[in-house]
Amino acid sequence: MTEDYAARVRGKPIPKQHVETFLGTSSPRGAGRVDVRLRRVGATSHDAAAQARRHRQQRRWATQVIVTDELARRACAERGLTPPPDARPMHLLTIPETDVADLGSIVAAALAHSPAARALLAALEREQEVPETAVRDYYDRNRDRFLTPDALRTGADPYAEPADIQPYEHVRDGIAQELRHAAARRAFFDWLDAARADVEYAEGHEHPGDPTHQDHEHRH
Template sequence: MNQQHEHVHPPEGACALVHGESVSRDQVDEVLAAIPVREGWGRGDAPLQGRGELRDQPPPAGSRNTTLSAERQRRRWATQIVVADVLARRECEERGLKPPEPPVRALPAVPEADVAGLGSIVAVVLAYSAAARTLLGHLEGRQAIPEAAVWEYYERNRDRFLTVAALRTGVDPFGDAADADFLPYEQVKAGIEGELRQAAGRRAFFSWLDLARADVVYAHGHEHPGDPSHPDHEHRH
């Protein structure tokens, strides 16, 4: 905890203070109720894994795998979802972005591909929070991708741009492939640029979130799940 927060504590019934704004614990309970969990989460095979934020989301209350430590960690994990939504709402307002809709009340399962690429917390934040999605889209739109970077990607990832005919015949993209075995650069340029812009936007979002939540003050039992100051912390890479 930062020195400036040594004597600052969230009031009763709050899970955190975000720039002095009290965030209700009821919102954490809503997230826990909205996010589906599968039997076995917390044993190392959880689908919400990535970026070292909380690789093993604990199982739900009442599961045969539930432990007190796991339940505490699940609440801390859900607190991060709520805090990120509050931070994203503030950021959208400061940037003059359209006021986003309230968070969803029922959340479908988050695709494992999203978790792998974004991490468990960010993947669920984006599924839960319209504000976070709005901010991410804004940040993506601000990313300038040089043409040189697009061309370099095309040259380095030739295997991704083989024609259907070349794939069927098993052409080696890094061997004796001919120019005709590849999709023309102009045909795939826009797609590559979009992928690079998305990746850059995600990096910008990660950086923003890391900085934005640095000054958040958490109530006891709602700390970041990877915070080493509490005994249940889980922050593997």
């Protein structure tokens, strides 16, 4: 008998229909939409084999997004977090290309799709402590990012004239927030890797990068 679930998370089955519904409501048009990853698989070939492969990878990709949402819901419950309701229509969700590049399409789509994933990421960000030495070091190593407006207009060398650089006190809070944000994303990746380690997948719903199936891809 064919399994009617796409995956099991701590014994709880995720119905295949959830995956198909997610795929069916994700618009196939427009760069930066929730399916940005899907259109890259077999998109230049129209033969039957390529189309079948594309569909298999779409299904595996979507399964990961749904699994991430379920894992995030559980993590929020364990932490006493209550994710806000998300009234946005799924097919209108967009993903900035920078998020896809920085996070990978699965995590970027999960954060766009899942209020629980966003709530968890926000909680992780609040937990991050950035040492003052790290903030100062970032400022000293990236002076070109803190040129004054006049220095930017004239194309000044950020390492030649200290007066062309915004004072540390003016940019310190922004740097700390940026480093905290980056640390939270790393913590989210670490959490997700650990959380999905014992997820059981039905055949045809494995991770797109799982090397045990023929269509695997290492890009996420």
